[in-house]
Amino acid sequence: SQTIHQWPATLVQPVGSPLSLECTVEGTSNPNLYWYRQAAGRGLQLLFYSVGIGQISSEVPQNLSASRPQDRQFILSSKKLLLSDSGFYLCAWSAEVNRNPQETQYFGPGTRLLVL
Amino acid sequence: DAKTTQPPSMDCAEGRAANLPCNHSTISGNEYVYWYRQIHSQGPQYIIHGLKNNETNEMASLIITEDRKSSTLILPHATLRDTAVYYCIVRVVGYNQGGKLIFGQGTELSVKP
Numbered sequence: 001s002q003t004i005h006q007w008p009a010t011l012v013q014p015v016g017s018p019l020s021l022e023c024t025v026e027g028t029s030n031p032n033l034y035w036y037r038q039a040a041g042r043g044l045q046l047l048f049y050s051v052g053i054g055q056i057s058s059e060v061p062q063n064l065s066a067s068r069p070q071d072r073q074f075i076l077s078s079k080k081l082l083l084s085d086s087g088f089y090l091c092a093w094s095a096e097v098n099r100n101p102q103e104t105q106y107f108g109p110g111t112r113l114l115v116l
Numbered sequence: 117d118a119k120t121t122q123p124p125s126m127d128c129a130e131g132r133a134a135n136l137p138c139n140h141s142t143i144s145g146n147e148y149v150y151w152y153r154q155i156h157s158q159g160p161q162y163i164i165h166g167l168k169n170n171e172t173n174e175m176a177s178l179i180i181t182e183d184r185k186s187s188t189l190i191l192p193h194a195t196l197r198d199t200a201v202y203y204c205i206v207r208v209v210g211y212n213q214g215g216k217l218i219f220g221q222g223t224e225l226s227v228k229p
Contacts (some may be wrong), residue, residue: 036217044160044219090159092217104150105217107159 002027004108006091012114019064019078021111023091026072031093033074034105035066038088050074086115120204125224128198134191135224138204141185145209147181150217151189153200160203160219163189194227203224 003026015017027033035047046059048066056066062083067075074091091108128134140149140201164171164178166187171178177190179192191198203222 041221043221044217046217092159104162104165106162110157110159112157 002093002106004091004093004106004107006089006111008111009109010112010114012116013081015083015115016080019076019081019085019113020078021089021091021113023074023108024072025093028072028093028095030071031095032103033068034092034094035074035076036090036092036107038090038110039086042089047076081115083087083115086113088112119203120220122202122204122220122223124221125226127139127226127228128191128194130194130196130229134194134198134225134227135190135223136202136225137186138189138192139186140206142210143184144204147176148205149184149226150205151176151178152205152217153198154222155197155200159185163202167170167202173178176198194225196229199225199227211227 005024014072015066032051034049036044037047038044047064048056048058050056050068053068053071056068057065064084065110076089078085089111094105094110119142148165148167151163152160153163154160164173164176166178166181168184170180178187180187189202190206201222201224203219205217205219
């Protein structure tokens, strides 16, 4: 079965410091990968998605970047954190479209980031 | 993707069926209805999805009206562990649609003993 991991689970960082959040998926190959952010309240905002190694699409302009150095690894980064970057960061995966044309997404446990 | 409307909160007695409504009056023919839930401080959990036929799995049933303008998620025997925020999402699916899930405010379901 497939599993998705995120770390760290929680993180407290000072303003202006760098950020690196990691997401890995096991049990599948060539997944689509996604980064979402959930700020105060309930809505999730899609930040980035990737359909393959080195292929990143950005949904909103922001202080963050994403990279996919390996097939099942997705990294969210920032060079200098802002207070507004605080939130709950969620990674999700879906099977490649030929095996999952309905593109059901499955989420990881999330990383809670507090920028002070 | 079409917009959805859900009640902000609902209560349900433990052991009873929880019926969560969702309105999606602007849904188009190629849009599916998805349901996710989010238990406090966890990532969203996929529950079920459907196009126009009713669907059932081990977690829940999804009833979609014939005109597809609304749907109901049914948890047949709610337990305390079903307390969560439930999200109804309507989206186009198909080959390389970009995969965006637009989460609204959802319904906060409280299951009470």
